[in-house]
Amino acid sequence: MPSLANPTRFLTLVAAVVPWLTALTAILFATGLYLAFFVAPPDYQQGETVRIMFIHVPAAWLAMFGYMLIAVASLGTLIWRHPLADVAAKTAVPIGATFAFITLVTGSLWGKPMWGTYWVWDARLTSMLVLFLLYLGLAALWQAIEEPGRAGRAAAILALVGVINIPIIKFSVDWWNTLHQPASVVRLGGPTIDPSMLIPLAVMAIAFTVLFVVLHLIAMRAEILRRRVHAMQKTQVEHAALAGA
Amino acid sequence: MPDLGPHAGFILAAYGVTLVAIVGLALAIVADDRKQQRLLADLERKGIRRRSAGAAKPARPARKKRS
Numbered sequence: 001m002p003s004l005a006n007p008t009r010f011l012t013l014v015a016a017v018v019p020w021l022t023a024l025t026a027i028l029f030a031t032g033l034y035l036a037f038f039v040a041p042p043d044y045q046q047g048e049t050v051r052i053m054f055i056h057v058p059a060a061w062l063a064m065f066g067y068m069l070i071a072v073a074s075l076g077t078l079i080w081r082h083p084l085a086d087v088a089a090k091t092a093v094p095i096g097a098t099f100a101f102i103t104l105v106t107g108s109l110w111g112k113p114m115w116g117t118y119w120v121w122d123a124r125l126t127s128m129l130v131l132f133l134l135y136l137g138l139a140a141l142w143q144a145i146e147e148p149g150r151a152g153r154a155a156a157i158l159a160l161v162g163v164i165n166i167p168i169i170k171f172s173v174d175w176w177n178t179l180h181q182p183a184s185v186v187r188l189g190g191p192t193i194d195p196s197m198l199i200p201l202a203v204m205a206i207a208f209t210v211l212f213v214v215l216h217l218i219a220m221r222a223e224i225l226r227r228r229v230h231a232m233q234k235t236q237v238e239h240a241a242l243a244g245a
Numbered sequence: 246m247p248d249l250g251p252h253a254g255f256i257l258a259a260y261g262v263t264l265v266a267i268v269g270l271a272l273a274i275v276a277d278d279r280k281q282q283r284l285l286a287d288l289e290r291k292g293i294r295r296r297s298a299g300a301a302k303p304a305r306p307a308r309k310k311r312s
Contacts (some may be wrong), residue, residue: 006274023304030290035246038247047250047252048247048248048249048250048252048253048256048257049250049252051249051256052255052256052259052260055259055260055263056251056259059263081263083247094270094273095270095274096271097269098266101266102262102263102266102267105259105263105266106259106262106263107263108255108256109255109262109298110255111258112255112258113252113255197303211267214306215270217275217280218275219274219278220275221278222274222277222278222280222281225281225282225285226277226281228285228295229281229284229285229288232288232293232294232295233288233293235293235294235295236288237294243264
């Protein structure tokens with residue numbers, strides 16, 4: 001692992017694993033979608049709308065996973081000053097924000113036929129909206145400060161303050177009386193979902209996770225290269241100025 | 246494709262939005278990656294090197310003597 005602190009070694013690793021992980025993502029999504037539409041039965045209460053669960057739940061998990069990744073990377077920026085920490089944190093923001101957006105939209109589209117409304121200001125929905133807004137805030141902060149070191153430290157502090165929202169999302173359905181159903185997969189006592197639905201959900205969750213990893217690795221590579229390009233352009237300008245002096 | 250019942254529109258819309266969001270994100274990330282690779286290759290072709298790469302730099306002109 002320490003060798004990955006070197007961006008050049010990291011880029012070599014990314015080049016080697018991304019094609020394989022991309023192929024694995026495609027296989028997992030093909031399998032997961034087949035299981036979700038052709039093998040999983042309709043729910044006895046929710047009917048066919050339960051098929052939204054196969055995208056809504058993995059997206060919600062990854063929206064929270066993305067934020068935890070940013071929080072851990074933020075510790076890496078502030079405490080250990082790991083050279084890739086703020087690169088990892090910055091590049092996870094748009095990916096996590098997209099998954100939070102998917103969670104909100106698919107949840108809304110699932111809520112209308114089941115609850116009779118697209119939106120209610122209950123604890124689970126509101127805390128997920130707060131997570132999406134935190135992502136937007138982090139993206140805005142990264143855009144607002146040009147120097148990556150300063151931007152990274154400011155974003156790291158905001159990310160660590162916002163991490164309190166993650167347990168609130170997770171336990172909101174237990175702490176408050178919400179319209180959202182309680183946890184049925186990640187809970188003490190094991191999942192309450194039948195294996196005929198749990199297995200497609202697990203495959204889709206793994207597919208979404210591998211997709212997250214692939215996109216994050218490519219985005220990290222792009223960010224490392226952007227910083228190199230920036231440094232080289234700066235060198236070019238300095239040399240031009242010296243030559244003209 | 247099974248019969249998705251009376252709420253098929255909601256189910257298909259959920260999958261459609263997810264597809265558009267993920268494909269859009271993936272295209273943006275891949276396009277940015279390719280753009281940075283192209284910019285880096287252009288600079289390297291011009292002989293520009295990073296300081297940490299330790300390559301030869303263009304010679305600095307002699308400093309003018311202070312009077």
